[in-house]
Amino acid sequence: MTDDVLFRTDGRAAHITLNRPEVLNSLTHSMVLRIDEALTAWEHDPAVRTVVLTGAGERALCAGGDIRAIHDDACDGDGTATAAFWRDEYRLNARIARYPKPYVAVMDGIVMGGGVGISAHGDVRIVTERSRIAMPETGIGFVPDVGGTHLLALAPGELGTHLALTGERIGPQDALVCGLADHFVPSASLPRLLDDLAELPVHDALRRHDRLTADGELAGQREWIDACYAAGSVEEIVQRLTVHGEPAATEAARTLLAKSPTALKVTLAALRRARSLGPLERVLDQEYRISCRTLTTPDLVEGIRAQVIDKDRDPRWSPATLAEVTDADVARFFAPLGEHELGLAGPRITEEVPW
Numbered sequence: 001m002t003d004d005v006l007f008r009t010d011g012r013a014a015h016i017t018l019n020r021p022e023v024l025n026s027l028t029h030s031m032v033l034r035i036d037e038a039l040t041a042w043e044h045d046p047a048v049r050t051v052v053l054t055g056a057g058e059r060a061l062c063a064g065g066d067i068r069a070i071h072d073d074a075c076d077g078d079g080t081a082t083a084a085f086w087r088d089e090y091r092l093n094a095r096i097a098r099y100p101k102p103y104v105a106v107m108d109g110i111v112m113g114g115g116v117g118i119s120a121h122g123d124v125r126i127v128t129e130r131s132r133i134a135m136p137e138t139g140i141g142f143v144p145d146v147g148g149t150h151l152l153a154l155a156p157g158e159l160g161t162h163l164a165l166t167g168e169r170i171g172p173q174d175a176l177v178c179g180l181a182d183h184f185v186p187s188a189s190l191p192r193l194l195d196d197l198a199e200l201p202v203h204d205a206l207r208r209h210d211r212l213t214a215d216g217e218l219a220g221q222r223e224w225i226d227a228c229y230a231a232g233s234v235e236e237i238v239q240r241l242t243v244h245g246e247p248a249a250t251e252a253a254r255t256l257l258a259k260s261p262t263a264l265k266v267t268l269a270a271l272r273r274a275r276s277l278g279p280l281e282r283v284l285d286q287e288y289r290i291s292c293r294t295l296t297t298p299d300l301v302e303g304i305r306a307q308v309i310d311k312d313r314d315p316r317w318s319p320a321t322l323a324e325v326t327d328a329d330v331a332r333f334f335a336p337l338g339e340h341e342l343g344l345a346g347p348r349i350t351e352e353v354p355w
Helices: 029-043 067-076 080-097 148-153 159-166 172-177 187-197 202-207 218-229 234-244 247-257 261-277 280-294 298-309 327-332
Strands: 005-010 013-018 050-055 060-062 103-107 110-112 124-127 132-134
Touching: 005 029, 013 029, 013 187, 029 080, 050 060, 050 187, 060 103, 067 080, 067 298, 080 280, 124 172, 124 202, 148 159, 148 261, 148 280, 159 218, 159 234, 159 247, 159 261, 172 218, 187 202, 218 234, 218 247, 234 247, 234 261, 261 280, 261 298, 261 327
Parallel strands: 013 050, 050 103, 060 110, 103 124, 110 132
Antiparallel strands: 005 013
8 A cells, every 4th residue: 555645533623635746746547546445434434534645845835736647558559547537536536526525625835636536525725824725637738627617607707718728826814805715824824723623613723723824816806807808709798808008908919819729718618607507516517528629639748748758848739729629620639438437427418508
């Protein structure tokens, strides 16, 4: 048994510690399975009243899934290993959201991609001054998953659309504004908070350490974000950002034009559909279809190559422009998978969802 994830109990609290600090605690398939197994045991253990998630080291709770493994599977395998990982990961995300005991996620440091999935669906999400949260998938030719389109669709106005398309990292105040976190605790107070969770109900412990924070940057940028990202297409969003006149809007337009055109269009469609899908499970079913389809497209492998493998930061997207990505290209990502559906929402959903 490896020690890439650690489990212990302390008083009334059970602890999960992601223990791969050298790779920012990135998730592997085995880690997902072991976390799920522990949650099963603790769910039926009356001595466990609270579950607490933390990450080893001071740099990250979790920087996401192991995308090198995804790259290798897409290049050298048939994608089945990655699809199996996503299937178990998304089921874990849904389980965390419905867990019958308080699930406390300490979102200290970097929290991206899969790290958001195992934290932001919990019922108590804690950020610190070191928190940096993002769903950066469009930069690697992928689409926000692990329930990310569900979470971002619920953010005020078009803040979620901005974050999903640009992949922008946000700090603790903006995470609170966007509904990705609930409480701010200074990092220096975390050891005392964890000690208190061993003895006290969650909210009694939090009252000792929760601190008010000032508004973040995004709250003051709602005017241009809401106006520009309400557009009906990615092309129109880029156009509105370009001509708006706000320097931050101009920078956002430049950021979007560097991302995968296909990923941008599929992400926008996924977010708009997520607003009508309802429960998290239905959104995860949709995300699983999209994720599996990305394994058959060139942009995921190319994006990971450029950002992580070769690190030349110069991906060559295919198609290379937004204009070349057709509505039919986008629709293909949402087509049902037949017997390979994730099926979290029950019977397979085949109807079109307007967006």
